[in-house]
Amino acid sequence: xxxxxxxxxxxxxxxxxxxxxxxxxxxxxxxxxxxxxxxxxxxxxxxxxxxxxxxxxxxxxxxxxxxxxxxxxxxxxxxxxxxxxxxxxxxxxxxxxxxxxxxxxxxxxxxxxxxxxxxxxxxxxxxxxxxxxxxxxxxxxxxxxxxxxxxxxxxxxxxxxxxxxxxxxxxxxxxxxxxxxxxxxxxxxxxxxxxxxxxxxxxxxxxxxxxxxxxxxxxxxxxxxxxxxxxxxxxxxxxxxxxxxxxxxxxxxxxxxxxxxxxxxxxxxxxxxxxxxxxxxxxxxxxxxxxxxxxxxxxxxxxxxxxxxxxxxxxxxxxxxxxxxxxxxxxxxxxxxxxxxxxxxxxxxxxxxxxxxxxxxxxxxxxxxxxxxxxxxxxxxxxxxxxxxxxxxxxxxxxxxxxxxxxxxxxxxxxxxxxxxxxxxxxxxxxxxxxxxxxxxxxxxxxxxxxxxxxxxxxxxxxxxxxxxxxxxxxxxxxxxxxxxxxxxxxxxxxxxxxxxxxxxxxxx
Amino acid sequence: xxxxxxxxxxxxxxxxxxxxxxxxxxxxxxxxxxxxxxxxxxxxxxxxxxxxxxxxxxxxxxxxxxxxxxxxxxxxxxxxxxxxxxxxxxxxxxxxxxxxxxxxxxxxxxxxxxxxxxxxxxxxxxxxxxxxxxxxxxxxxxxxxxxxxxxxxxxxxxxxxxxxxxxxxxxxxxxxxxxxxxxxxxxxxxxxxxxxxxxxxxxxxxxxxxxxxxxxxxxxxxxxxxxxxxxxxxxxxxxxxxxxxxxxxxxxxxxxxxxxxxxxxxxxxxxxxxxxxxxxxxxxxxxxxxxxxxxxxxxxxxxxxxxxxxxxxxxxxxxxxxxxxx
Numbered sequence: 001x002x003x004x005x006x007x008x009x010x011x012x013x014x015x016x017x018x019x020x021x022x023x024x025x026x027x028x029x030x031x032x033x034x035x036x037x038x039x040x041x042x043x044x045x046x047x048x049x050x051x052x053x054x055x056x057x058x059x060x061x062x063x064x065x066x067x068x069x070x071x072x073x074x075x076x077x078x079x080x081x082x083x084x085x086x087x088x089x090x091x092x093x094x095x096x097x098x099x100x101x102x103x104x105x106x107x108x109x110x111x112x113x114x115x116x117x118x119x120x121x122x123x124x125x126x127x128x129x130x131x132x133x134x135x136x137x138x139x140x141x142x143x144x145x146x147x148x149x150x151x152x153x154x155x156x157x158x159x160x161x162x163x164x165x166x167x168x169x170x171x172x173x174x175x176x177x178x179x180x181x182x183x184x185x186x187x188x189x190x191x192x193x194x195x196x197x198x199x200x201x202x203x204x205x206x207x208x209x210x211x212x213x214x215x216x217x218x219x220x221x222x223x224x225x226x227x228x229x230x231x232x233x234x235x236x237x238x239x240x241x242x243x244x245x246x247x248x249x250x251x252x253x254x255x256x257x258x259x260x261x262x263x264x265x266x267x268x269x270x271x272x273x274x275x276x277x278x279x280x281x282x283x284x285x286x287x288x289x290x291x292x293x294x295x296x297x298x299x300x301x302x303x304x305x306x307x308x309x310x311x312x313x314x315x316x317x318x319x320x321x322x323x324x325x326x327x328x329x330x331x332x333x334x335x336x337x338x339x340x341x342x343x344x345x346x347x348x349x350x351x352x353x354x355x356x357x358x359x360x361x362x363x364x365x366x367x368x369x370x371x372x373x374x375x376x377x378x379x380x381x382x383x384x385x386x387x388x389x390x391x392x393x394x395x396x397x398x399x400x401x402x403x404x405x406x407x408x409x410x411x412x413x414x415x416x417x418x419x420x421x422x423x424x425x426x427x428x429x430x431x432x433x434x435x436x437x438x439x440x441x442x443x444x445x446x447x448x449x450x451x452x453x454x455x456x457x458x459x460x461x462x463x464x465x466x467x468x469x470x471x472x473x474x475x476x477x478x479x480x481x482x483x484x485x486x487x488x489x490x491x492x493x494x495x496x497x498x499x500x501x502x503x504x505x506x507x508x509x
Numbered sequence: 510x511x512x513x514x515x516x517x518x519x520x521x522x523x524x525x526x527x528x529x530x531x532x533x534x535x536x537x538x539x540x541x542x543x544x545x546x547x548x549x550x551x552x553x554x555x556x557x558x559x560x561x562x563x564x565x566x567x568x569x570x571x572x573x574x575x576x577x578x579x580x581x582x583x584x585x586x587x588x589x590x591x592x593x594x595x596x597x598x599x600x601x602x603x604x605x606x607x608x609x610x611x612x613x614x615x616x617x618x619x620x621x622x623x624x625x626x627x628x629x630x631x632x633x634x635x636x637x638x639x640x641x642x643x644x645x646x647x648x649x650x651x652x653x654x655x656x657x658x659x660x661x662x663x664x665x666x667x668x669x670x671x672x673x674x675x676x677x678x679x680x681x682x683x684x685x686x687x688x689x690x691x692x693x694x695x696x697x698x699x700x701x702x703x704x705x706x707x708x709x710x711x712x713x714x715x716x717x718x719x720x721x722x723x724x725x726x727x728x729x730x731x732x733x734x735x736x737x738x739x740x741x742x743x744x745x746x747x748x749x750x751x752x753x754x755x756x757x758x759x760x761x762x763x764x765x766x767x768x769x770x771x772x773x774x775x776x777x778x779x780x781x782x783x784x785x786x787x788x789x790x791x792x793x794x795x796x797x798x799x800x801x802x803x804x805x806x807x808x809x810x811x812x813x814x815x816x817x818x819x820x821x822x823x824x825x826x827x828x829x830x831x832x833x834x835x
Contacts, residue, residue, distance in 0.1 A: 310712055334714040348712055353705045353773045358698050365695045366714040373695040416713065 006069065008033045008196050009085075009165055014053055014063035023049040024060070027222045029215055031165065036187060036197045038211035038228070042240055042407070042435030046220040047200055051167055054198075055087050056080040068164075086158035090170040090433075092150045094142055094157070101125035101138035104157045128160045132186045148179035155186060159195070166190060167198045170433065172206055176295060184210050202433060204233055216240055237436055262286030263321075265455050266338070266424050268307065270316030276302035279315050280481040282474065284424060284455045289446060291470025292459040293494050299479035300459045301343060304426045307457070308340035309333040334367055337423035341413050341430055343459070345406070349413045352402040356392065357383050359401050359412050364419050386415035391441060407438030414442065424455040431460060443469055463491045513767040517782040520765075520815045524789045531797045544670040548792070550677075556788030557676035558583070558735035560781065562755055563762040564680075564687055565728025567780045570763050571704045572721050573772030574625060574632035579732035579759060581643025582617050583752030586610040586733035587740025588647040590663065591656040600662035607666070611733045617643070618729025622722035640756070647748035657745040667741030676738045683731065688777050700724065704772030758787050765815050786815065 009031040016024040024046045031037050039047050052058045054065065056074025064071050067083055074080040077087065094103045101122045102109075110120040125138035134152050142150060151171055158166055168187075172180050187197055187210060201207055207214065208228060216223040216239045223239045231239075262285040272279030277299040284290050292300045305311045307318065309327030317324050320336045327333050330340070342348035350359055360383055361374050368374065374382075383397045390411040394404075401412055410430060417425060427446070431439040446456050446469055460466050466473060473485040475497045483497050528535040528548065538547035562579045569576050593606030617639060624635035669675040691697030702710045703717045711717050735755070740746045764770060765786055766779025790811055794804045817823045 308712075330712050331714045331716070340712065342709075342712060347706075348708050351702045351706045351709055354698070354702060358702070362698075362702060362710070362715070363713045365698065366710075366716070368695070369716075370696040370699050370720070371694050373693070 005032055005034075007031055007066075008068055009054065010066040010069075011050070011054065012064050012066070014050065014060045014065070016049060016053060016058060016060045022220055024053070024220045026063070027217065027220070028225075029054075029222070030225065031196045031198055032213075033164070033196045034191055034194045035212040036191055036199055036210050038199050038201070038207045038214040039217070040207065040214050040236065040240055041217035041223075042437050045217040045240070045435070047217060048169065049220075050217065051087070051169060051198070051200070054080070054165075055085055055167060081161060084162055084164035085167065086161065086163045086165070087167040087169065088151070088154045088158050088171055092147065092154055094150060094154055096143035096150075097141065099139050099141055100129075100136060100145070100153055103142050103153055104128055104138070104160050106157070108161070124160070125156070128156045132156060132159070132189060134186075148175045148182070151175065151179075152183065152186065155183075159190065163195060165196045165198065169200045170202065171199075172201055172203060180206060202435065204236070208233070240436060262288065262453065262455075265321065266307065267319040267322070268316065269319065271306055271313050271318055272315045273302065273306055273311055273313050276311060276479065277306065277476075278480045282481070284457060286423065286455050287450050287453045288471045289450045289456045289458055289469055291466035291473040292457060292476065293463055293466050293473055293498065294476030295461075295498060298476040298498075300476055301428055302479070303476065303481075304340060304428050304457060304459060307333070307424075308338055308426060310340065331366075334363065334420065334422075338426065339363070339417035339420060339422035339424070340426040341410075341417060341428060343429035343432065345409050345413060350401045350409055353400060355398050355400055356387075356404070356412055357397040360386060360397075360415050360419060363416050367420065382419050386418065390415055390445070407434035410434055410442070411438065414445070418449075422454065424457065425449065426457045426459075428459045429461065430458075431462070431465060439465075463494050467491050467494065514776065514779055514782065516818050517765055517767065517779060517786060517815065520811075520818075521782055521786050521789060524786065524793055524811075528789070528793055528796055531793075535796070543672065545672055548796075550674065552785065552788050552792050553677045554674040555792070556784055557674070557680040558738045558752070559755060559758045559762060559787055560680045560784035561683055561731045561735040561738075562728075562759040563766075563780045563784045564684060564777065565724070565731035566756075566759045567763050567766070567768055567775050567777060568687070568691070568700060568724040569632070569728050570760075570768055570770060571700050571772060571775035572724055573704050573707070574721065574724070575636065575760065575770070576621060576725065576728050576732075577633065577636040577756050578617070578621060578639035578643055579728060579735075580752040580755045581640050581647065582614055582729050582732040583736030583739060583755060584647040584746075584748055585617070585643055585650065586614050586736030587746040587751050588650040588656065588748050589613055590737060591658050591740060591746035592650055594658045594660050594663060596659070598660050600660075603660045603663040606663070607737055610737065611730055614729045614733030614736075615726050618726035619722070621729065622725035625725060626718040626721040644748060647746075647751075651746055651748045653748070655745055655747050659744065663741050664744055665741070667738040667743075676742070679734065679738070683734070684777065684781060691777075696720075701774055705774075759784075761812055762787050765812070 007030040009029070011027065011029040014024050014027045014029070027046065027050060029050060039050065041047050049058060053060050056077050056079050059073070059075065065073070072083060074083070095106070098106070104125045105121050110117040110124060112120070122138045129136065129138065132152065132155065134149070134156065136145065136149060142153060145153070171183060175183065191197055199211060211228045213225065213227050214231065214236070215225045216236065218240060264283050265286045266284045268280060268282040270279040270281065280303065292303065294300050302311070306313050309329050309332055318327060319325070325332065325336050333340070346352065351362065357379065361379055365374055386392070387395045387397065392408050392411045392415070401409060404412065414430065430442050443465070446458060450456055458466065458470055467489060471487040473489055473494060474481060475483040475485065475494060477498055485493060532548070535548040538545055538549065562583070566576060566579065589610040590606040593609060594603055621636050621639060624630045624638065625632050665675055667676050671678065691700065699715055699720055702715060703720050707717055736752055739751050762783030763780050764783070766776055766781070766783035768775040768779060790808055794807055799807050
């Protein structure tokens with residue numbers, strides 16, 4: 001990468017305000033052809049806003065966007081795409097019921113005699129797929145492929161037009177390691193063809209593996225632009241969160257102090273559900289943090305849902321305080337003091353069109369029934385307490401949850417359950433897709449809760465995180481519980497178990 | 510919120526002004542035998558059943574549902590009551606008949622709720638069952654005849670006055686009751702939560718089924734009371750025509766009032782405005798002398814206009830034009 005090459009995209013002095021928020025202030029940004037450029041920052045730093053300004057979703061209040069040196073002003077994503085800027089979002093925005101070829105060429109199908117020329121369409125789609133080395137049948141229906149492949153199809157769609165700039169907004173958050181490697185291979189192919197790639201990810205490993213250059217934003221302002229090789233992780237994180245990383249290290253000490261000596265709170269005996277998770281035994285004691293480790297699809301979420309009664313078990317039983325409880329649904333679990341933060345914040349967690357206040361008291365209100373509203377005064381107290389305790393922004397209880405950033409949404413969901421003072425808190429991927437600052441806050445919170453006697457079941461795809469905060473680690477593979485490790489275990493121990501070749505013992509048939 | 514109610518309000522005012530231009534006496538009120546008469550009172554009186562049904566419909570729509578059976582339920586209520594009264598002129602018989610009818614309506618609401626919340630059938634299909642079967646039930650009850658009654662106590666419900674028509678008072682009382690119950694308790698918030706995200710609500714421990722069930726029962730009872738008003742007003746039960754297409758008026762009233770058919774947030778004030786617009790429109794059609802053949806077309810045009818000015822996209826186009834002109 002030499003500075004003599006002129007940037008394909010140049011954004012100068014971009015400012016954009018939303019009601020009550022200055023989303024971007026005087027931000028400069030450059031993107032060169034043939035580079036992978038990582039856009040870094042915490043949630044709410046303005047990454048998405050900057051991307052949307054580039055792709056024509058938002059129009060900046062001031063500043064200019066230059067494409068190949070010419071000033072452009074896109075008023076829709078369609079115009080941006082026409083000019084060669086394609087975007088692939090975190091969630092796959094394709095039609096699952098159409099074929100791969102139809103998805104790749106949707107809206108620009110080859111035509112013949114006024115109808116769609118399907119053979120030509122398949123040929124064209126196959127060409128694009130071959131270009132990025134994805135070998136699937138273009139005539140197959142999209143939904144028959146795993147999410148990772150769908151993501152690659154989305155990329156194929158993006159580059160099927162003459163694409164000079166490819167924006168990838170957190171494309172890896174639902175991919176496993178092999179799939180990420182495949183994605184990176186494709187990104188390198190495109191980069192070598194001269195495509196400028198803008199990449200957003202929360203996984204630092206990936207950023208350092210793939211990116212050539214990075215731009216760091218914080219609170220809507222530009223912190224700096226660096227070549228990746230010139231900026232080490234510590235410096236990057238400091239730049240992103242604007243403070244030293246004492247917090248993360250303090251957590252480790254705290255988790256070491258934890259003792260697992262509390263009484264057994266929840267005891268699963270041969271609990272299982274066909275097709276979801278093989279029968280397992282599990283004891284969770286008050287005051288301990290049990291980590292659940294395993295690959296995507298290993299049964300982590302399924303196990304958690306059984307404990308919460310979100311799905312019904314078809315074998316085994318669950319004891320709370322030594323007494324068997326029959327979980328007819330989430331309500332009985334909640335009554336027994338169990339709370340569950342789903343990994344799917346939008347689909348199964350928050351009620352997007354209600355305010356922070358309503359979302360915060362929802363579980364408590366549901367437990368009381370509709371006829372006994374939470375008194376206004378108590379509501380205000382709770383809202384005030386948790387907005388401050390979890391540092392939720394904006395600290396406006398009337399703001400609709402839909403308008404919050406991912407990290408803040410996660411905190412609202414957490415607060416909803418903390419309000420109910422649960423004895424067992426199940427956290428399914430509570431730190432996924434959120435920034436480092438919020439991550440540290442949530443991890444800190446987990447240790448504090450455990451110290452106060454709450455049992456926590458902590459699920460995360462990031463093994464380092466699990467190892468750091470758990471006092472005991474349960475390892476899952478292929479929908480079986482295969483091992484339990486003490487808190488002293490290292491990431492390598494866990495990886496060895498997950499990757500291990502030996503067949504897990506069946507607990508029951 | 511205010512902005513959302515502004516357009517329906519303007520539409521209502523515009524319609525009323527149109528009436529004023531066509532019939533200058535439209536706004537005049539007079540008191541005769543202690544009863545209030547006038548064009549506005551007529552609008553309220555005739556709109557009372559629609560308002561009542563629209564209230565029930567608002568809560569159902571807020572839970573992502575819809576109830577097509579309300580018209581049929583209204584017909585059943587009138588039929589049952591009139592058959593029970595028969596030739597009796599006794600007030601007690603009339604009240605007993607109405608009580609039986611409303612209990613029956615509540616049962617019909619339970620049935621709808623069972624199909625929707627219990628069996629998980631799509632609301633539009635589930636209530637279509639009773640929409641068609643309900644008329645048949647009403648026909649069975651009346652044995653295919655138009656049943657006329659001569660009972661003064663029954664007449665009061667739809668045609669009586671306590672200064673204002675009693676039907677208006679009943680509808681406003683129900684409106685007040687619903688507003689109070691949903692906003693002073695947590696019912697309104699839970700209904701909206703279920704409507705916006707049923708799965709998240711279930712996982713938060715909300716009794717979604719019970720709530721959905723409740724709103725269907727409530728809507729059926731509202732439809733029953735509306736049916737009593739309609740039947741009482743003419744002292745007759747007509748299984749075929751009582752409350753015919755009233756479900757459409759009610760749904761329109763809810764939509765005009767700004768509650769989205771996709772569920773979630775709802776506005777009772779909006780529904781009140783919507784019901785008034787629908788009824789004023791019907792009255793207007795008569796007062797300005799639109800030919801009967803094109804009445805429905807006229808109504809459709811106005812409704813489309815109201816919906817359009819509420820749509821963000823249409824409004825963007827309109828304001829763009831304004832800027833371009835100026």
